[in-house]
Amino acid sequence: MSASGDDDSATLLPGPSGEPQPETSLHGVPGVARSIWILEHAQDFVTVAVGIILIILAGVLMVSGIVDFLDGSSGPVSLAVPLLVDRVLFVLILVEIVHTVVLSLRSHRLVAQPFIVIGLVAVIRRILFVLTPGSQATATTANLALLIAMVAVFVAGLITVSRFGKHEE
Secondary structure, eight states: OOTTSOOSOOOEEEOTTSOEEETTTTTTOHHHHHHHHHHHHHHHHHHHHHHHHHHHHHHHHHHHHHHHHHHTTTOSHHHHHHHHHHHHHHHHHHHHHHHHHHHHHHHSSOOHHHHHHHHHHHHHHHHHHHHSTTOSOOOOHHHHHHHHHHHHHHHHHHHHHHHHHHHHO
16 A cells, blocks of 8 residues: 555456456446446457357368268269368368467457458359359359459459558568
């Protein structure tokens, strides 16, 4: 305690960028700071839970795809390979989403670049699945043109975000 009788060891809570701040930093309203701290940690907990679930799902999909491919339950090789490629690309999308979750946890802000990559992989996955011989999926010329245009837009967005990201740092 100081000579004035105040307690110098005020409770410190992490601020928005992680640095410790006194509990009363919000104009003497300690309940608000505590509520914000609780909400931030609850958000982190939910985000970690989502990441763990996505990793488990990706692992299950990968193992089941490989097992189906090896035991022949997907049919002949000409039909099984496109299904396995589709599953592997879907797993890649899930892993990219987990990567985005990790970036969100580290910086406490959303970054555009991983979402663009996820969209790009999803569109390429759809194009490959539609164009694979023996695939059950079909697409009209207009659908394929739209998918190709989406690839061009995602690539342009990725280039743009990469250039602006360098200027911010």
